[in-house]
Amino acid sequence: MDTRINERCTLCGRTVLLIRHHLIPKTLHRKPRYRKRYDRERLNAAIRWICRPCHTPLHRTLSERDLADTGASREALLAHPPIRAFVERLATKPDGFVPKRHARLRRG
Numbered sequence: 001m002d003t004r005i006n007e008r009c010t011l012c013g014r015t016v017l018l019i020r021h022h023l024i025p026k027t028l029h030r031k032p033r034y035r036k037r038y039d040r041e042r043l044n045a046a047i048r049w050i051c052r053p054c055h056t057p058l059h060r061t062l063s064e065r066d067l068a069d070t071g072a073s074r075e076a077l078l079a080h081p082p083i084r085a086f087v088e089r090l091a092t093k094p095d096g097f098v099p100k101r102h103a104r105l106r107r108g
């Protein structure tokens with residue numbers, strides 16, 4: 001996984017270890033719907049560097065198709081109330097803060 005150190009997260013603005021987030025998920029790059037809408041260069045260049053605590057709620061809140069259709073910019077991601085609320089809360093925390101993980105439900 002490609003990472004960057006000591007830069008600011010493009011969502012919460014904290015200085016932490018960052019990971020690459022594809023605004024248009026790579027699993028959709030070959031789908032005709034997105035190939036018509038975006039050229040190859042745009043598909044590969046549409047990334048944001050965000051911290052892991054911001055990245056996880058994006059994928060828990062939005063499906064990959066929703067991310068591609070409505071989350072192709074920082075403003076579009078923050079237009080979703082649960083994401084905005086989480087990012088605003090996280091932005092008030094110190095740089096090294098990592099939120100507690102939610103326990104996963106067991107299926108059985």
